[in-house]
Amino acid sequence: MTPRKSVLILGATSDIARATARRHGARGDALILAGRDSHRLADEAADLRLRFGVPVEIRLLDVLEPDSFAAFVDGLPVLPDVVICAVGLLGDQTAAERTPVLADRIIRSNFTGPAAVLALVADAMAARGAGVVVGISSVAGDRGRAANYVYGSAKAGFTAYLSGLGGRMAQHGVRVVTVRPGFVRTRMTEGLRLPPLLTATPDEVARAILRAEAGGRADIYVRPIWRFIMAVIRSLPDSLFRRISS
Amino acid sequence: MKAEGWGRFPRIDGQLVSGWDEMAVLRRIAAGGSMIACGARRSYGDASLNPAGMLSMVPMDRLLDFDPATGLLLCEAGVTLADILDVFVPRGWFPAVTPGTRFVTVGGAVAADVHGKNHHRDGGFGAHLAFCDVMLADGRVIRCSPDRDPDLFAATLGGMGLTGVILRASLRLRPIETAWIREDIFRSSGLDETLDLFGRLHDRSYSVAWIDAFATGARIGRAVVMTGDHAGLDELPAELRQAPLARTVRRLPAVPPGCPSWLLNRASVRAFNEAYHRLARPRRRLSALDSFFHPLDAVPAWNRLYGRRGFLQYQCVLPRTAAAAGLRRLLAETAGSGWPSFLAMLKPLGEQGMGLMSFPMEGYTLALDFPAAEPVFPLLRRLDAIVDDHGGRLYLAKDARMDAGMLRRGYPAVDRFQEIRAAYGSCGRFGSLQSRRLDL
Numbered sequence A: 001m002t003p004r005k006s007v008l009i010l011g012a013t014s015d016i017a018r019a020t021a022r023r024h025g026a027r028g029d030a031l032i033l034a035g036r037d038s039h040r041l042a043d044e045a046a047d048l049r050l051r052f053g054v055p056v057e058i059r060l061l062d063v064l065e066p067d068s069f070a071a072f073v074d075g076l077p078v079l080p081d082v083v084i085c086a087v088g089l090l091g092d093q094t095a096a097e098r099t100p101v102l103a104d105r106i107i108r109s110n111f112t113g114p115a116a117v118l119a120l121v122a123d124a125m126a127a128r129g130a131g132v133v134v135g136i137s138s139v140a141g142d143r144g145r146a147a148n149y150v151y152g153s154a155k156a157g158f159t160a161y162l163s164g165l166g167g168r169m170a171q172h173g174v175r176v177v178t179v180r181p182g183f184v185r186t187r188m189t190e191g192l193r194l195p196p197l198l199t200a201t202p203d204e205v206a207r208a209i210l211r212a213e214a215g216g217r218a219d220i221y222v223r224p225i226w227r228f229i230m231a232v233i234r235s236l237p238d239s240l241f242r243r244i245s246s
Numbered sequence B: 001m002k003a004e005g006w007g008r009f010p011r012i013d014g015q016l017v018s019g020w021d022e023m024a025v026l027r028r029i030a031a032g033g034s035m036i037a038c039g040a041r042r043s044y045g046d047a048s049l050n051p052a053g054m055l056s057m058v059p060m061d062r063l064l065d066f067d068p069a070t071g072l073l074l075c076e077a078g079v080t081l082a083d084i085l086d087v088f089v090p091r092g093w094f095p096a097v098t099p100g101t102r103f104v105t106v107g108g109a110v111a112a113d114v115h116g117k118n119h120h121r122d123g124g125f126g127a128h129l130a131f132c133d134v135m136l137a138d139g140r141v142i143r144c145s146p147d148r149d150p151d152l153f154a155a156t157l158g159g160m161g162l163t164g165v166i167l168r169a170s171l172r173l174r175p176i177e178t179a180w181i182r183e184d185i186f187r188s189s190g191l192d193e194t195l196d197l198f199g200r201l202h203d204r205s206y207s208v209a210w211i212d213a214f215a216t217g218a219r220i221g222r223a224v225v226m227t228g229d230h231a232g233l234d235e236l237p238a239e240l241r242q243a244p245l246a247r248t249v250r251r252l253p254a255v256p257p258g259c260p261s262w263l264l265n266r267a268s269v270r271a272f273n274e275a276y277h278r279l280a281r282p283r284r285r286l287s288a289l290d291s292f293f294h295p296l297d298a299v300p301a302w303n304r305l306y307g308r309r310g311f312l313q314y315q316c317v318l319p320r321t322a323a324a325a326g327l328r329r330l331l332a333e334t335a336g337s338g339w340p341s342f343l344a345m346l347k348p349l350g351e352q353g354m355g356l357m358s359f360p361m362e363g364y365t366l367a368l369d370f371p372a373a374e375p376v377f378p379l380l381r382r383l384d385a386i387v388d389d390h391g392g393r394l395y396l397a398k399d400a401r402m403d404a405g406m407l408r409r410g411y412p413a414v415d416r417f418q419e420i421r422a423a424y425g426s427c428g429r430f431g432s433l434q435s436r437r438l439d440l
Helices: A015-026 A038-052 A066-074 A093-098 A100-128 A149-172 A202-214 A225-235 A238-245 B022-030 B081-091 B106-111 B150-156 B191-200 B266-279 B289-293 B302-306 B320-335 B376-389 B404-410 B414-423 B433-437
Strands: A006-010 A030-035 A056-060 A082-085 A131-136 A174-180 A219-221 B002-004 B011-013 B016-018 B036-038 B054-056 B063-067 B072-076 B093-095 B129-135 B141-144 B165-175 B180-188 B206-211 B223-230 B283-288 B311-319 B344-349 B363-371
Touching (some): A006 A015, A015 A082, A015 A202, A030 A038, A038 B063, A038 B081, A066 A100, A093 A100, A100 A131, A100 A149, A100 A174, A131 A202, A149 A174, A174 A202, A202 A219, A219 A225, B016 B022, B022 B129, B036 B106, B081 B093, B106 B165, B141 B150, B150 B414, B180 B289, B191 B206, B191 B223, B283 B289, B311 B376, B320 B344, B320 B363, B363 B376, B376 B404
Parallel strands (some): A006 A030, A006 A082, A030 A056, A082 A131, A131 A174, A174 A219, B016 B054, B036 B054
Antiparallel strands (some): B063 B072, B072 B165, B093 B165, B129 B165, B180 B223, B180 B283
16 A cells, blocks of 8 residues: 555654554554654554554654754654644643742643744745644643643643744645644543543544644634633633632 | 443442553552453453452553464554454454454453353463463563463463453464355254254354243253354355455444333343244354354443343353253253343353363353342352352353352362462452452
8 A cells, every 4th residue: 555645743652642643544644653762652653554554663752852853854754744743741730830940841841842843844844835734732721720830831832833833834835733632531631530521532632633634724622612611711800710720 | 430340230439540551550550559450341240340449451552563474463451352353354364262242352351261152172362372471569571371481371361360460462363264254053942952053063163052041841942053164265255255354344323321221121031032043044144254253242332231230141161061951950040030031142162271260161151141130149149059060160251249169169270370379479469359259
């Protein structure tokens, strides 16, 4: 089978990334999996090759090491048709409040690292004149909450960055999509009590990502109700928001 | 978090964490306490339940390696047989053993040493394993097989997760030419004829019988016997030969959550059984793999048919020499009880294999379904006495209520099993409601 497209996934061992890789594999797309843990990447790659018979390559990438990004992009086997960034770190909010280096790590993991590496890939796509960039951001970036504002502010930065990058890329034939999954059952949310109606499965997010790659809105909420909820939440006065979100 | 087995009885509240990968499993084990690994929760009773801690292996679902020269597939414990069928049937491979549902995980299949309709010829799931990887209570991972750490292998196979957490297994697939089964259907008018049919059809790859649990007197044990063999390419009609490995998977609407328990009552079930026996015309036909091996998988959530109270599956095996007498007593007791079984299945089984706690023994296995209603428990104790009298035992993957004495009488290797668990540090660390009930 000749691959339909080539898809680069950053943070490829995350649960959303795994589900997305399987959806792409099922369509016959060639995959490049990037992440920090070569053993886990190798297992994911073996699984995708066996399940779907598609070519899968793995590349090491640590978004905390911006000096490595240029070499990473140069070293890709091909310039992909689609790049999806599923890198994220929820972190420990209380620890981050006391320890600046932890807060910095959360911000670099969720915002500056992913933004910089996506920008490099997007520029290469722009030179070619085609491509799709998907960044997985979060509803936590729509308004800062006391419980997770370090993570939330990083995601807010990432959302704004993607929106701006999309504006710059539009004239070069590159689409930039921002995905806000809402609550998702993953290892990041293990043990949290999540409302079933607002909580998606990783595969649901994957399907939404594939739909968004094909066209339509450049900013999506996986479960549409989240767009409404976040519109309300953004419009609440601080005094009321603090009372209901604490 | 609420948890229940496939029979929805018992139902517990307990802590469940996910085994996302080997590190996550190690973290859970290192956290200490008593725990049990669980898969797709297709065991019926309390084997996968532990209020103190449960570890879901479902996220570890990667296929890792396949060697077409040997047919050996290495995969993680959370891979389901449904995954394996999806990937490998189109390429001409089929699991050496598959139980009555494809929704079980490989880890669960090892832990219960599940059997299929070919046990009389090919043995159980464990007979086709090259090895499995088990994480012990101290975090060590041991690759055990019939040759390496055979003690741990023999205790893990059929050991219901009580030795450690099964991480990966290497299992053998068999080559197939088509996704079709040449099925023969026979009808018998009583138990002797049913057993006689099984005897004459011993060379068939797969065999199973549906039994009319309402029949009494001379008609006790009347059955529809179904046998199957993988159909070769030359047996398919021309229109199927274009895509011989394409599957036909039927999917009916799911049973809704609020399904009332009175739906399965004496009259409806008796009518169903009567009709089923009458309508089963003896014949030969081509059956799709999925409908032959996994007919109930076509009805999602069929376990809701018994309503909120759930149900008990009573599956016993009797040794060959005692089978005729024992089965007659079991069926007579059931039919006369006022709680005849909706579904009753009878299968020939071969030898036990390596697993110390594996269910099969040379003989016949009978599976009966009952609602988990109060008056059913005394009936099942009467059935226990009959099984005991005839040297039989019950299947741990179905059990929710037998007592420790019955286990000891039925499973003579239980002391050896416990010694091995002690030697590997598993006692007190890996346990379930079932193992506690059974003094394991």
